[in-house]
Amino acid sequence: xxxxxxxxxxxxxxxxxxxxxxxxxxxxxxxxxxxxxxxxxxxxxxxxxxxxxxxxxxxxxxxxxxxxxxxxxxxxxxxxxxxxxxxxxxxxxxxxxxxxxxxxxxxxxxxx
Numbered sequence: 001x002x003x004x005x006x007x008x009x010x011x012x013x014x015x016x017x018x019x020x021x022x023x024x025x026x027x028x029x030x031x032x033x034x035x036x037x038x039x040x041x042x043x044x045x046x047x048x049x050x051x052x053x054x055x056x057x058x059x060x061x062x063x064x065x066x067x068x069x070x071x072x073x074x075x076x077x078x079x080x081x082x083x084x085x086x087x088x089x090x091x092x093x094x095x096x097x098x099x100x101x102x103x104x105x106x107x108x109x110x111x112x
Contacts, residue, residue, distance in 0.1 A: 031102060034072060034092055037064055041074070042106075055086060055108070063095070071095040085109050 041064070054060060061075045075091040091103045 030070070033070070034064075034102060038074070038090070038092070055088075057086075064092075072101070073098075081107065 041062075055078055057078050057080060059075070059077050061073055064072050064074050073093040073095050075093065077089045079087050081087045085107060087105065087107050089103070089105045092101045093099060094101055
C-alpha cells in the first residue's frame, strides 16, 4: 500500500513537471515566432523615412500574424527624444485576451 501511494505521488509529480515543461516550450516557440516577425517588421520600418506614418509621433497598432497564423496586436508609441532621434516603445499583446506577451524600448537615429 505504501509503495502504491509512493508510486502515485511520483506519477502525479512527474506529470505536473512534464506539463510545465511542455507549456514553457510552447511559450518559447510562440515568442520565437513573434520575435522573427518583429525583426522583419523592424527592418521594414527602418527603411521608411523619418516622417513616415509608422514613425509619426504618438500611439500606433497593427495586427500581426506569426508563421502559425496566430494573431497578435503590436502596439508601439513613438516619441522624439532629440532632433533626428526617435524613441519607440513596443508591446505585443495576445489578441484573444489582451495580455502583454512581450515589451521593449528602442531608439532609432534616422536620416531624413
